[in-house]
Amino acid sequence: MTATAAYMDRAGLLADELNIDLVAGETISDSEYADCMILRMDNEGLALLRDGMTIRGDFSQMKKRLNPANLNHEMLVKAAKLKDMSNNPVLVDATAGLGEDSILLAAAGFHVKMFERDCIIAALLQDALDRAAEDAQLISIVERMELVKEDSIAAMNRADFTADVVYLDPMFPARSKSGLIKKKFQLLQQIESPCEEGEILVNAARQLKPKKIVIKRPLKGEYLSAVKPNYSIEGRAIRYDCLI
Numbered sequence: 001m002t003a004t005a006a007y008m009d010r011a012g013l014l015a016d017e018l019n020i021d022l023v024a025g026e027t028i029s030d031s032e033y034a035d036c037m038i039l040r041m042d043n044e045g046l047a048l049l050r051d052g053m054t055i056r057g058d059f060s061q062m063k064k065r066l067n068p069a070n071l072n073h074e075m076l077v078k079a080a081k082l083k084d085m086s087n088n089p090v091l092v093d094a095t096a097g098l099g100e101d102s103i104l105l106a107a108a109g110f111h112v113k114m115f116e117r118d119c120i121i122a123a124l125l126q127d128a129l130d131r132a133a134e135d136a137q138l139i140s141i142v143e144r145m146e147l148v149k150e151d152s153i154a155a156m157n158r159a160d161f162t163a164d165v166v167y168l169d170p171m172f173p174a175r176s177k178s179g180l181i182k183k184k185f186q187l188l189q190q191i192e193s194p195c196e197e198g199e200i201l202v203n204a205a206r207q208l209k210p211k212k213i214v215i216k217r218p219l220k221g222e223y224l225s226a227v228k229p230n231y232s233i234e235g236r237a238i239r240y241d242c243l244i
């Protein structure tokens with residue numbers, strides 16, 4: 001981890017939490033850290049770097065999509081929305097990642113409980129939430145987003161909370177042509193392997209007895225569980241399978 005002086009305290013706390021080395025300084029030499037993943041904290045927030053690729057959680061670039069007029073055209077919102085959206089129904093995002101789907105769902109009116117089990121991805125997401133909480137256009141949305149840094153399968157099996165909707169977006173199977181995958185996902189795939197516990201995830205989601213389970217899949221991908229969805233909403237490359 002590298003850090004400018006202004007961010008030393010926060011960087012130090014995070015390095016302790018993740019049990020990784022802290023490197024203070026303004027620049028990173030590529031050759032010195034060639035085989036490493038680096039978390040960098042600077043005035044743009046926290047970023048993960050490797051092999052010339054960078055990812056960070058960033059909700060500020062999503063403002064156009066979060067506009068109420070655009071939101072109802074989002075396939076995910078169409079798939080997840082309930083007839084009665086009054087009183088902010090609870091949606092559990094069991095595979096939160098960098099929270100881009102979660103923030104769409106929070107903007108649509110859900111209270112979103114996000115589970116992320118990878119500590120580095122969770123740190124990037126937490127940083128995006130903290131920065132959004134200081135943005136007047138985003139604060140009212142991120143106030144409805146709660147991050148739990150835990151495996152959602154264990155949490156949902158305990159069933160000591162309720163959910164109106166559960167959303168699942170586990171990592172898709174790796175594509176053979178890596179050029180087809182955005183750089184962001186190439187880096188994420190170095191941290192998180194494709195999901196092999198689809199059925200377990202769906203069964204855990206059922207423990208919460210939600211009104212609906214929504215599952216994001218590649219358009220031609222297999223169903224995540226043996227149970228056929230009640231209906232699917234299809235786009236050009238992905239589809240949302242809905243179990244009610």
Ligand SMILES: C[S@@+](CC[C@H](N)C(=O)[O-])C[C@H]1O[C@@H](n2cnc3c(N)ncnc32)[C@H](O)[C@@H]1O
Pocket residue numbers: 094095096097098099100101102115116117118121150151152153169170171172192
């Ligand atoms: C494809 S990404 C999700 C992307 C997310 N929908 C977004 O909009 O950014 C899958 C994420 O789910 C997380 N994940 C997978 N299984 C999980 C589990 N059982 N509990 C918590 N997180 C999980 C992975 O660590 C990864 O960050």
